[in-house]
Amino acid sequence: MSILVVGSVALDSVETPTGCRERILGGACTYFAVAASLYDRVAMVGVVGDDFPTHHIEFLCSRDVDTSGLQCVSGKTFFWAGRYGADMGDVQTLDTQLNVFADFHPVVPPSLAASDYLFLANIDPELQLEVMAQVQRPKLVTLDSMNYWITSKRAALTRALQAVDVALLNESEVSLFTGECNLADGARQLLDLGLRALVVKRGRHGATLLARGPSGALTHFFVPAYPVEQVVDPTGAGDTFAAGFLGYLARAGGRPSLSRMRRALVHGSIIASFTIQDFSIDRLRSLTMEQIEARYAEMRKMTHFEP
Amino acid sequence: MSILVVGSVALDSVETPTGCRERILGGACTYFAVAASLYDRVAMVGVVGDDFPTHHIEFLCSRDVDTSGLQCVSGKTFFWAGRYGADMGDVQTLDTQLNVFADFHPVVPPSLAASDYLFLANIDPELQLEVMAQVQRPKLVTLDSMNYWITSKRAALTRALQAVDVALLNESEVSLFTGECNLADGARQLLDLGLRALVVKRGRHGATLLARGPSGALTHFFVPAYPVEQVVDPTGAGDTFAAGFLGYLARAGGRPSLSRMRRALVHGSIIASFTIQDFSIDRLRSLTMEQIEARYAEMRKMTHFEP
Numbered sequence: 123m124s125i126l127v128v129g130s131v132a133l134d135s136v137e138t139p140t141g142c143r144e145r146i147l148g149g150a151c152t153y154f155a156v157a158a159s160l161y162d163r164v165a166m167v168g169v170v171g172d173d174f175p176t177h178h179i180e181f182l183c184s185r186d187v188d189t190s191g192l193q194c195v196s197g198k199t200f201f202w203a204g205r206y207g208a209d210m211g212d213v214q215t216l217d218t219q220l221n222v223f224a225d226f227h228p229v230v231p232p233s234l235a236a237s238d239y240l241f242l243a244n245i246d247p248e249l250q251l252e253v254m255a256q257v258q259r260p261k262l263v264t265l266d267s268m269n270y271w272i273t274s275k276r277a278a279l280t281r282a283l284q285a286v287d288v289a290l291l292n293e294s295e296v297s298l299f300t301g302e303c304n305l306a307d308g309a310r311q312l313l314d315l316g317l318r319a320l321v322v323k324r325g326r327h328g329a330t331l332l333a334r335g336p337s338g339a340l341t342h343f344f345v346p347a348y349p350v351e352q353v354v355d356p357t358g359a360g361d362t363f364a365a366g367f368l369g370y371l372a373r374a375g376g377r378p379s380l381s382r383m384r385r386a387l388v389h390g391s392i393i394a395s396f397t398i399q400d401f402s403i404d405r406l407r408s409l410t411m412e413q414i415e416a417r418y419a420e421m422r423k424m425t426h427f428e429p
Numbered sequence: 430m431s432i433l434v435v436g437s438v439a440l441d442s443v444e445t446p447t448g449c450r451e452r453i454l455g456g457a458c459t460y461f462a463v464a465a466s467l468y469d470r471v472a473m474v475g476v477v478g479d480d481f482p483t484h485h486i487e488f489l490c491s492r493d494v495d496t497s498g499l500q501c502v503s504g505k506t507f508f509w510a511g512r513y514g515a516d517m518g519d520v521q522t523l524d525t526q527l528n529v530f531a532d533f534h535p536v537v538p539p540s541l542a543a544s545d546y547l548f549l550a551n552i553d554p555e556l557q558l559e560v561m562a563q564v565q566r567p568k569l570v571t572l573d574s575m576n577y578w579i580t581s582k583r584a585a586l587t588r589a590l591q592a593v594d595v596a597l598l599n600e601s602e603v604s605l606f607t608g609e610c611n612l613a614d615g616a617r618q619l620l621d622l623g624l625r626a627l628v629v630k631r632g633r634h635g636a637t638l639l640a641r642g643p644s645g646a647l648t649h650f651f652v653p654a655y656p657v658e659q660v661v662d663p664t665g666a667g668d669t670f671a672a673g674f675l676g677y678l679a680r681a682g683g684r685p686s687l688s689r690m691r692r693a694l695v696h697g698s699i700i701a702s703f704t705i706q707d708f709s710i711d712r713l714r715s716l717t718m719e720q721i722e723a724r725y726a727e728m729r730k731m732t733h734f735e736p
Contacts, residue, residue: 208610303515306658327634328651342731344635344653351613384734418736424649425732427691429725 124162124372126260127154128228128253129243129361131168131192135203135217136401138210140354146402147178148202150243150266153358154365156403157393158241159185160411161369165234167191167253171199171222181407190231197222210353210398211325230256239372241364242286244268247278254285262378264288264368266360272299280315287318288383290364296322306332306340313340319383321367321390323360331387333380343384346425348395348417355401359394362406366393366414392417431679433567434461435474435535435560436550436668438499440481442510442524443708445517447661453709454485455509457550457573460665461672463710464700465548466492467718468676472541474498474560478506478529488714497538504529517660517705518632537563546679548671549593551575554586561592569685571595571675573667579606587622594625595690597671603629613639613647620647626690628674628697630667638694640687650691653732655702655724662708666701669713673700673721699724 134148151168158164165188172194182189200223203216228249236258242250244266254263263286271279272295279299283289289312293305302308305322309332312320319333328346335341366389371378378386392414399405441455458475465471472495479501489496507530510523535556543565549557551573561570570593578586579602586606590596596619600612609615612629616639619627626640635653642648673696678685685693699721706712 304658306656324634327631330653342653342656343734344732345734346637346649346651346653349613349649351611381735388734422734422736425651425734427650427652427695427729427732428688429729 124237125158125164125239125241125368126167126191126230126234126237126257127151127158127164127241127243128167128230128249129154129241129245130200130223131166131170131174132200132202132223133174134201134357134402136355136357137205137216138353138355139206139208140352141401143355143401145201147181148357148402149200150245150358150361152182153361153397153403154241154243155182155187156185156406157362157365157397158369158372159187160393160406160409160414161365162372163188165189165191165237167228167230167234169193169195169200169222169226171195171197174199188234191229191234193226193229195222204357206356210356213356228253228256238262239368240264241368242266242282243361243364244271247271247275247282250282251278251285254282262287262368262371264290264364266290266364267295269295269298283312283315283317285316288321288367289317290321290323290360292323292325296320310340319380321387323363325359328391329363329387331383333383341380343387345387345391345421348392348421349424350395350399353398356398357401358397358403362397363390363394366390369393388418388421389414392421431469431544432465432471432546432548432675433474433498433537433541433544433564434458434465434471434548434550435537435556436461436548436552437507437530438473438475438477438481439507439509439530441508441664441709443662443664444512444523445660445662446513446515447659448708450662450708452508455664455709456507457552457665457668459489460668460704460710461548461550462489462494463492463713464669464672464704465676465679466494467700467713467716467721468672469679470495472496472498472544474535474537474541476500476502476507476529476533478502478504481506495541498536498541500533500536502529511664513663517663520663535560535563545569546675547571548675549573549589550668550671551578554578554582554589557589558585558592561589569594569675569678571597571671573597573671574602576602576605590619590622590624592623595628595674596624597628597630597667599630599632603627617647626687628694630670632666635698636670636694638690640690642687648687650694652691652694652698652728655699655728656731657702657706660705663705664708665704665710669704670697670701673697676700695725695728696721699728
């Protein structure tokens with residue numbers, strides 16, 4: 123198995139200026155798995171309740187996603203409801219019901235312990251550490267987190283950051299974790315924990331890959347958000363960004379060099395741009411590698427300039 | 430004369446987290462002229478009072494800036510005081526004294542009427558139109574504006590936009606002027622006024638050049654803000670961005686193609702990045718074309734990726 127993802131599987135009710143949807147397929151683990159399955163074989167570790175529609179599992183299997191690590195337990199699936207404002211920026215959470223996710227402890231099936239690429243989606247860093255303890259050293263481990271864990275589980279999150287290769291955070295999270303207003307200083311502090319690279323997510327402004335060059339100096343690589351004419355539902359943008367990033371690296375194989383990570387970052391931006399063009403994972407259902415590659419070529423035109 | 434700029438010349442009192450300065454050289458016209466003088470000959474049209482220090486004029490002359498259009502009248506020079514917060518984002522205006530600028534009407538000396546490149550800095554659009562009426566058709570006219578004029582002088586601003594080639598606005602200004610939340614829709618509406626290109630300034634997120642390609646479809650070009658380790662004073666970033674943009678085009682000569690405008694946008698980002706590394710125009714005093722070109726090469730590394 124190539125890519126392993128651990129995180130939430132959810133049913134979401136979403137309101138955006140373009141429409142409403144009730145109890146649609148959601149959760150970081152789901153978004154990631156569906157998107158990454160465009161690149162390579164993916165296995166999910168998560169939990170659902172007995173209300174989780176069978177056709178979602180069938181869809182995941184149709185994408186060749188390994189669901190042997192997806193625990194199906196008695197009770198209700200994690201439920202989230204949110205509303206996006208006119209500019210699709212900050213989301214207002216209307217309801218969160220952890221349900222079966224409240225007592226979740228990830229169990230990595232032995233057949234998946236040797237996965238080459240691991241994505242620890244935004245969950246309790248103690249659970250992220252539990253996963254790390256169950257896998258053999260993958261080629262690349264990427265971690266997502268959020269303000270809540272930085273504040274409430276700082277020590278565990280620090281241990282998790284020390285154990286992974288790449289962290290995906292937004293600017294305010296870098297600032298909150300490091301206490302630095304200056305992004306470069308914050309990035310150095312995070313890289314000094316042992317990260318090979320920090321990906322700073324900037325939403326509609328794109329993302330930045332920060333790493334140390336051969337001389338030890340901080341290097342920046344910027345990718346814009348691919349410009350989408352009509353955003354339908356921003357949910358899952360960050361998770362599918364991670365899927366494009368890891369998916370590209372898994373498909374490329376070998377040790378992920380910095381130059382490969384740059385191309386991977388562009389794939390992340392592109393996959394996120396497709397995701398937000400429809401509700402749930404719907405746009406990803408019909409997405410093809412040819413469509414991804416067409417946007418990749420466009421992205422070069424949108425960013426490159428002559429000497 | 431190659432580049433003509435019309436706008437405010439000011440004395441500024443500035444507070445930032447890094448320090449305070451009293452009555453330092455400021456104003457959009459000044460920032461632009463000093464920065465653009467790195468590229469080509471510049472002439473200023475503006476007004477100062479009899480309190481304006483002679484050594485500032487001497488400095489401008491030392492940069493070969495033509496000040497024959499700079500009116501020196503009885504009274505006090507335009508004064509602005511502002512304070513920047515910890516993240517150097519939104520500035521709080523503490524004081525504005527228009528003084529001699531209140532009754533300013535630009536007069537373009539006949540010797541400057543045939544300038545090839547014209548920058549209409551952020552002033553009353555009626556004054557921008559007065560300038561347009563005094564010049565022969567330049568190769569490229571670029572206009573800056575702000576929310577205040579969009580609200581209070583909409584008709585005049587619309588006429589000015591219809592008469593120029595490139596507008597520099599930020600996202601909220603595009604949205605306010607066009608009534609479109611969607612940047613692409615807003616950009617099309619502005620381009621339909623007759624603009625060849627729209628530059629959307631995004632502050633620390635860089636800038637985007639929007640124009641129509643050969644097929645009429647909207648094209649995007651993204652440039653990040655060059656990452657500066659310590660921002661000292663953000664004042665003048667937008668005006669010196671414009672100076673890098675027009676300065677590069679003036680130095681290159683010929684008709685400004687879209688591909689040339691992309692490189693010009695990178696120069697804009699770079700000049701702005703130097704400007705904010707010191708108070709007033711101080712960093713520009715010692716800036717060299719070699720230093721600009723070094724950052725240009727770095728910017729390529731920070732944005733380019735393989736096919």
